[in-house]
Amino acid sequence: MSDIVDPSCGPATRQTVLIVDDLPVNLAFVAGVLEAECEVIAASDGTSALRLAAEALPDLILLDVRMPGIGGFEVCRRLKASALTAPIPVIFLTSLSDPDDEAEGLEIGAIDYIVKPFNAPVLRARVRNHLRLARQHELLERMAQCDGLTGIANWRAFDAFLERQWRHQERLRRPLAVLMMDVDHFKAYNDALGHLNGDRCLRQIARAVADARLRGPGLVARFGGEEFACVLPDIDAGAALHVGERMREAVEALRIPHPASSTAPRVTLSIGGATAIPGPGLDAGALLEMADEALYAAKRAGRDRVVIRT
Numbered sequence: 001m002s003d004i005v006d007p008s009c010g011p012a013t014r015q016t017v018l019i020v021d022d023l024p025v026n027l028a029f030v031a032g033v034l035e036a037e038c039e040v041i042a043a044s045d046g047t048s049a050l051r052l053a054a055e056a057l058p059d060l061i062l063l064d065v066r067m068p069g070i071g072g073f074e075v076c077r078r079l080k081a082s083a084l085t086a087p088i089p090v091i092f093l094t095s096l097s098d099p100d101d102e103a104e105g106l107e108i109g110a111i112d113y114i115v116k117p118f119n120a121p122v123l124r125a126r127v128r129n130h131l132r133l134a135r136q137h138e139l140l141e142r143m144a145q146c147d148g149l150t151g152i153a154n155w156r157a158f159d160a161f162l163e164r165q166w167r168h169q170e171r172l173r174r175p176l177a178v179l180m181m182d183v184d185h186f187k188a189y190n191d192a193l194g195h196l197n198g199d200r201c202l203r204q205i206a207r208a209v210a211d212a213r214l215r216g217p218g219l220v221a222r223f224g225g226e227e228f229a230c231v232l233p234d235i236d237a238g239a240a241l242h243v244g245e246r247m248r249e250a251v252e253a254l255r256i257p258h259p260a261s262s263t264a265p266r267v268t269l270s271i272g273g274a275t276a277i278p279g280p281g282l283d284a285g286a287l288l289e290m291a292d293e294a295l296y297a298a299k300r301a302g303r304d305r306v307v308i309r310t
């Protein structure tokens with residue numbers, strides 16, 4: 001994910017439905033029923049359905065049950081067992097009308113079960129409803145990752161990203177850095193200029209710090225209050241100091257007057273960082289604690305500076 005989370009649905013892009021059926025005539029008929037509603041992609045067996053689902057990440061899958069090779073129930077189980085494809089809603093579209101089959105299909109994770117022969121307008125309406133739900137679900141997911149004040153990632157997104165990156169770097173035996181940032185004398189800023197100006201200041205800082213991260217993998221998030229945090233994979237202590245300095249300078253360059261600060265006439269940022277190669281005896285929480293200690297060292301040393309621990 002990027003640092004700036006777009007909590008809107010964006011322009012209403014056409015959603016994609018993957019239809020899976022071993023009979024070309026069925027694929028063509030279902031595609032004809034749905035083409036006014038969505039983009040349609042098709043697979044004629046279980047193996048290509050699994051591949052296409054992982055590649056295209058469709059918004060919905062319409063899945064036949066009886067197919068040569070991997071059957072529809074097994075395809076559904078494998079889709080739900082993969083973190084990548086598990087969120088994609090699956091509807092079985094099948095000639096198996098036995099309630100036991102229907103119950104099994106729903107129990108293994110399908111969101112709906114439609115028995116063939118189906119009525120075209122009913123199928124179209126059901127697919128439309130499920131696509132609307134999928135869009136709402138996606139919007140909620142995005143909002144849950146977004147900090148409401150600044151529009152950058154929130155602590156929840158940060159935690160998930162840090163855990164993922166920790167495991168990834170552990171496998172590669174490569175370093176990971178965390179930077180913790182805290183606006184200096186922000187209580188005094190609020191007291192002197194008011195909470196609304198404080199909010200505006202936090203928004204400006206969030207943008208500046210997120211932009212200063214530049215390209216490559218990593219994430220800047222609002223950690224809470226006037227604290228921000230950043231995860232940077234493949235970064236050693238020297239490079240972490242460099243990125244931290246760039247972020248500190250980006251806030252300095254905003255030249256936001258801070259009449260109540262004893263550090264500088266402008267708003268400044270203290271940054272504490274830590275780097276480690278993930279391995280036994282160390283977890284992501286310990287790295288965060290090290291960065292937090294470095295932040296307090298930066299505060300004690302006079303603020304408006306970067307301190308890195310290894």
Ligand SMILES: Nc1nc2c(ncn2[C@@H]2O[C@H](COP(=O)(O)OP(=O)(O)OP(=O)(O)O)[C@@H](O)[C@H]2O)c(=O)[nH]1
Nearest residue numbers: 182183184185186187188190195196198199225226
């Ligand atoms: N405007 C605004 N203020 C906030 C927000 N979240 C936290 N704060 C304020 O941030 C201030 C943080 O103050 P302290 O933790 O005492 O730290 P500080 O004054 O920045 O001092 P040092 O960190 O020691 O430099 C508090 O006054 C909070 O009310 C917010 O969303 N908006």
